[in-house]
Amino acid sequence: MNKKGLLIVISGPSGTGKGTVCKKLLQRNDFWISVSATTRAPRKGEVDGENYYFISKEEFIKRIDNEDFLEHAEVYGNYYGTPKSKVLEQIDNGKDVILEIDIQGALKVKENYHDGVFIFILPPSMEELKKRIINRGTETEESLMTRFKSAYKEINFVSKYNYAVVNDTVEEAVRKIECILIAEKCRVDRIKSTIFDSREGLIHEQFYD
Amino acid sequence: MNKKGLLIVISGPSGTGKGTVCKKLLQRNDFWISVSATTRAPRKGEVDGENYYFISKEEFIKRIDNEDFLEHAEVYGNYYGTPKSKVLEQIDNGKDVILEIDIQGALKVKENYHDGVFIFILPPSMEELKKRIINRGTETEESLMTRFKSAYKEINFVSKYNYAVVNDTVEEAVRKIECILIAEKCRVDRIKSTIFDSREGLIHEQFYD
Numbered sequence: 043m044n045k046k047g048l049l050i051v052i053s054g055p056s057g058t059g060k061g062t063v064c065k066k067l068l069q070r071n072d073f074w075i076s077v078s079a080t081t082r083a084p085r086k087g088e089v090d091g092e093n094y095y096f097i098s099k100e101e102f103i104k105r106i107d108n109e110d111f112l113e114h115a116e117v118y119g120n121y122y123g124t125p126k127s128k129v130l131e132q133i134d135n136g137k138d139v140i141l142e143i144d145i146q147g148a149l150k151v152k153e154n155y156h157d158g159v160f161i162f163i164l165p166p167s168m169e170e171l172k173k174r175i176i177n178r179g180t181e182t183e184e185s186l187m188t189r190f191k192s193a194y195k196e197i198n199f200v201s202k203y204n205y206a207v208v209n210d211t212v213e214e215a216v217r218k219i220e221c222i223l224i225a226e227k228c229r230v231d232r233i234k235s236t237i238f239d240s241r242e243g244l245i246h247e248q249f250y251d
Numbered sequence: 252m253n254k255k256g257l258l259i260v261i262s263g264p265s266g267t268g269k270g271t272v273c274k275k276l277l278q279r280n281d282f283w284i285s286v287s288a289t290t291r292a293p294r295k296g297e298v299d300g301e302n303y304y305f306i307s308k309e310e311f312i313k314r315i316d317n318e319d320f321l322e323h324a325e326v327y328g329n330y331y332g333t334p335k336s337k338v339l340e341q342i343d344n345g346k347d348v349i350l351e352i353d354i355q356g357a358l359k360v361k362e363n364y365h366d367g368v369f370i371f372i373l374p375p376s377m378e379e380l381k382k383r384i385i386n387r388g389t390e391t392e393e394s395l396m397t398r399f400k401s402a403y404k405e406i407n408f409v410s411k412y413n414y415a416v417v418n419d420t421v422e423e424a425v426r427k428i429e430c431i432l433i434a435e436k437c438r439v440d441r442i443k444s445t446i447f448d449s450r451e452g453l454i455h456e457q458f459y460d
Contacts, residue, residue, distance in 0.1 A: 162439070164446065197446075200439060200443070200446055201439060201443055203439050204438065204439060205434065205437040205438055205439060206437055206439050206442060206446060207437050217433075218433055218434075218437055220430075221429075221430035221431075221433040221434050222430075222433075222434040222437060224426075224427055224430040224431075224434075225414065225427075225430050225431040225433075225434035225435070226434070228370075228414040228415055228416050228427055228431060229413065229414055230371070230409060230410060230412050230413060230414060230415050233415060234409075234410055237373065237406075237409055237415060
């Protein structure tokens with residue numbers, strides 16, 4: 043009944059496998075994935091509008107002033123941001139949009155777009171997360187500790203999200219996210235106006251004074 | 252992660268096919284269906300504890316005073332009610348409980364159990380509902396009008412529910428309800444405490460000061 047698409051924001055601490063989950067979600071569904079804008083130079087093989095929208099710093103700052111970002115951040119002197127108009131255009135066309143983003147970015151998106159579906163990917167357990175971080179190898183014991191402590195702290199932000207999905211197996215996590223989207227499209231808060239519009243449109247005069 | 256079961260309240264106007272939907276849901280899932288208590292005499296073949304809990308009027312009134320009903324009503328001099336303790340016992344044991352109930356009953360349950368999942372079954376269209384009511388036959392044009400007007404008014408109550416599911420095909424409606432339940436079990440509001448409990452339980456001291 044609902045014609046508008048959903049903005050699906052997927053994030054979580056590093057090591058939870060959210061990238062793999064998003065990849066599989068996109069393989070199995072006709073979603074549109076949000077492409078970020080950046081002021082950094084394109085690397086070899088990167089395509090404008092596919093990997094990023096490559097724009098000048100001047101243009102980026104103009105867009106910040108125009109409030110055309112759902113969120114943006116500066117990293118090592120380069121700007122990165124999620125273009126609001128591109129995302130809203132897809133949503134208005136009834137397309138569901140996936141946004142894979144870090145926790146800080148997700149919380150900024152939430153401020154600017156309350157209607158999003160905010161999904162936090164959790165590791166099966168903290169023990170498992172520890173293993174995954176260790177298995178990436180090459181890290182010193184000290185940096186392991188730092189990464190793990192940071193993941194531990196990040197998990198606190200789950201309380202700001204609508205849903206938490208444990209990435210036990212990718213298949214299971216993807217299936218749960220697909221269910222969440224079906225459920226969201228049945229939520230009365232989301233579709234109330236559509237229900238009443240269609241009722242008005244369909245009812246025959248003779249049946250109601 | 253969540254050990255508690257869900258209370259799933261399914262209702263909607265007559266003619267929407269909610270009975271068929273519930274039957275199929277029960278066939279495919281390990282749900283517990285709530286059995287009502289009543290003061291009316293058992294009919295031939297009815298089994299106590301299966302069709303109804305048959306109890307005396309005195310006992311019923313005592314239970315009302317003890318607030319042991321999620322909802323109750325008097326119909327033609329007989330009492331009917333949903334026993335709270337039986338339902339909560341199943342939920343505490345991690346079992347999902349289905350309650351198929353009329354709209355008035357559902358709204359009373361909502362007052363007494365906020366954590367329920369309230370699902371409203373909608374007809375595919377008001378035209379289709381009209382057809383279904385007409386196809387039941389035997390009704391005069393006047394009673395048809397009354398039934399249809401009542402269904403029309405009842406649809407307004409959808410705004411008090413969490414979810415609306417269009418019963419276009421039973422298979423599709425059941426699939427959506429199953430998704431709603433999976434999604435509800437991922438809702439952060441519902442499982443927040445479990446996430447933090449399991450994190451505390453699993454984290455190793457050396458990783459967090």
